[in-house]
Amino acid sequence: MELSYQEKLTLIKLSEVGRTKFEELVKRTGLDQVAVMRAVLGLQSKGLAKLHEKSERVVRLTETGRKYAEIGLPEWRALAVLKEKKKVTLDDMGNVLSEDELKPIVGLLRKEGWASVRKEDGKLVLEITEKGLNAEERPIDAALKFLTEKRTVPLDEIEGLIPVKELKRRKIAEEDSVTERFVEIAPEGAELVKGGIELREEVSNLTPELIKSGKWREVEFKRFNISAPVRRIYPGKKQPYRAFLDKIRKRLIEMGFIEMVSDSLIETQFWNFDALFQPQNHPARDWTDTYQLKYPKSGHLPMEELVASVKAAHEHGGDTGSRGWGYVWSPERAMLLMPRAHGTALSGRQLARGVEIPGKYFTIQRVFRPDVLDRTHLIEFNQVDGFVVGEDLHFRNLLGILKRFAVEIAGAKKVKFLPDYYPFTEPSVQMSAYHPELGWVEFGGAGIFREEMTKALGVDVPVIAWGIGIDRLAMFKLGIDDIRYLFSYDLRWLREARLVW
Numbered sequence: 003m004e005l006s007y008q009e010k011l012t013l014i015k016l017s018e019v020g021r022t023k024f025e026e027l028v029k030r031t032g033l034d035q036v037a038v039m040r041a042v043l044g045l046q047s048k049g050l051a052k053l054h055e056k057s058e059r060v061v062r063l064t065e066t067g068r069k070y071a072e073i074g075l076p077e078w079r080a081l082a083v084l085k086e087k088k089k090v091t092l093d094d095m096g097n098v099l100s101e102d103e104l105k106p107i108v109g110l111l112r113k114e115g116w117a118s119v120r121k122e123d124g125k126l127v128l129e130i131t132e133k134g135l136n137a138e139e140r141p142i143d144a145a146l147k148f149l150t151e152k153r154t155v156p157l158d159e160i161e162g163l164i165p166v167k168e169l170k171r172r173k174i175a176e177e178d179s180v181t182e183r184f185v186e187i188a189p190e191g192a193e194l195v196k197g198g199i200e201l202r203e204e205v206s207n208l209t210p211e212l213i214k215s216g217k218w219r220e221v222e223f224k225r226f227n228i229s230a231p232v233r234r235i236y237p238g239k240k241q242p243y244r245a246f247l248d249k250i251r252k253r254l255i256e257m258g259f260i261e262m263v264s265d266s267l268i269e270t271q272f273w274n275f276d277a278l279f280q281p282q283n284h285p286a287r288d289w290t291d292t293y294q295l296k297y298p299k300s301g302h303l304p305m306e307e308l309v310a311s312v313k314a315a316h317e318h319g320g321d322t323g324s325r326g327w328g329y330v331w332s333p334e335r336a337m338l339l340m341p342r343a344h345g346t347a348l349s350g351r352q353l354a355r356g357v358e359i360p361g362k363y364f365t366i367q368r369v370f371r372p373d374v375l376d377r378t379h380l381i382e383f384n385q386v387d388g389f390v391v392g393e394d395l396h397f398r399n400l401l402g403i404l405k406r407f408a409v410e411i412a413g414a415k416k417v418k419f420l421p422d423y424y425p426f427t428e429p430s431v432q433m434s435a436y437h438p439e440l441g442w443v444e445f446g447g448a449g450i451f452r453e454e455m456t457k458a459l460g461v462d463v464p465v466i467a468w469g470i471g472i473d474r475l476a477m478f479k480l481g482i483d484d485i486r487y488l489f490s491y492d493l494r495w496l497r498e499a500r501l502v503w
């Protein structure tokens with residue numbers, strides 16, 4: 003049988019007495035109360051000892067009782083005055099008795115037969131009697147002494163001296179109940195001790211000293227109880243949604259994607275719209291609502307050549323063979339500033355800056371679009387945008403990559419594509435992933451960037467691109483049904499949200 007050091011020590015000490023009060027056992031072991039209680043319970047569960055609890059009615063002094071113990075009962079103090087003066091009025095007692103004590107004193111002294119009472123000139127006069135002169139200790143005095151010495155006394159021991167009722171009436175003592183614990187050794191425990199228990203010091207920390215001195219060979223290492231309940235602690239950790247986004251970033255980088263970054267949330271219309279072949283003053287620009295910046299209103303356009311080729315693509319298709327949108331392109335309009343409305347703006351910037359061919363790029367962007375807030379819509383949200391560029395890419399590659407993407411990022415088992423429209427892609431698709439509980443969930447758009455866009459930005463090979471609304475996917479992953487919770491301050495959620503991938 004495996005016993006801890008403390009159990010062994012407790013058992014040995016208990017065997018010396020067989021049965022003892024718990025407090026006594028604590029003294030004998032020299033351990034602290036909690037440790038002994040744990041040891042006793044441990045021994046009990048192994049059938050080596052027994053813990054008995056007995057609750058008992060006891061009597062203890064009240065505050066008043068303690069005062070009387072110190073300065074004497076009122077009748078004794080009054081008697082002392084009487085002894086000295088033989089004949090006194092009640093007023094004479096005022097020095098030794100409090101007001102409360104004065105009132106019942108006449109009755110008390112008479113009951114004891116310690117004084118006789120008369121009225122003289124309308125005043126009460128007390129005179130000491132023979133019995134008063136020879137007054138002796140009464141049961142109540144003995145009880146008071148007993149209670150003062152012992153603090154708490156079993157009810158029946160007091161009842162042997164005086165009815166407790168009497169003490170209570172005089173507010174000297176009160177009744178209470180206490181639980182007494184006894185520990186008793188079981189025959190199995192006694193036998194175990196008889197057979198000899200090796201008591202070796204137990205250590206819970208392996209220190210350099212133990213190693214150097216070689217003492218580690220002699221000591222016993224305390225076992226850790228790893229199933230003991232402990233208080234929950236909440237160490238600092240990443241906000242769950244942040245952690246989710248970071249994991250996506252890591253995964254994409256592992257897949258060979260290069261990250262596109264931007265240190266501003268503000269974009270010119272040029273990069274948000276024009277560079278993506280979205281015509282000005284045309285309903286196609288309204289494929290989504292956007293915000294505008296009030297101040298400053300306008301920003302800067304990039305290099306002249308780039309602006310010229312975007313302008314040409316819009317007005318007549320440039321050298322793509324397309325007829326373009328057929329209107330006069332306005333640089334002023336393109337300079338207007340806005341909070342970025344989609345991550346695709348960064349894809350345009352990257353294509354213009356130059357790309358590796360073949361190459362794969364991605365970005366995780368906070369984007370802004372007016373909407374009515376509800377549990378599935380926010381006016382600012384996050385998109386994961388990206389593109390793959392290469393000589394022989396075609397539509398089937400796009401679907402293949404998107405599928406892999408949906409599986410890798412969304413953890414989707416099934417993916418579905420539907421035709422869609424974006425001014426910057428042709429063909430365009432919308433993608434949905436199958437969620438076991440929520441059914442088909444639309445999570446983004448994709449397509450092959452139009453030549454009018456890519457050529458104007460200086461790229462002459464196919465570019466397949468997509469944009470994913472990542473917040474929706476995060477909701478499913480994090481097990482929440484209100485998108486606003488992604489940015490919640492609710493501590494309970496922040497503490498307990500699953501960190502998922």
Ligand SMILES: N[C@@H](Cc1ccccc1)C(=O)O
Binds near residue numbers: 424427446447449
């Ligand atoms: N930018 C589009 C998604 C998209 C990206 C790239 C290509 C096609 C579509 C959106 O915000 O919904």
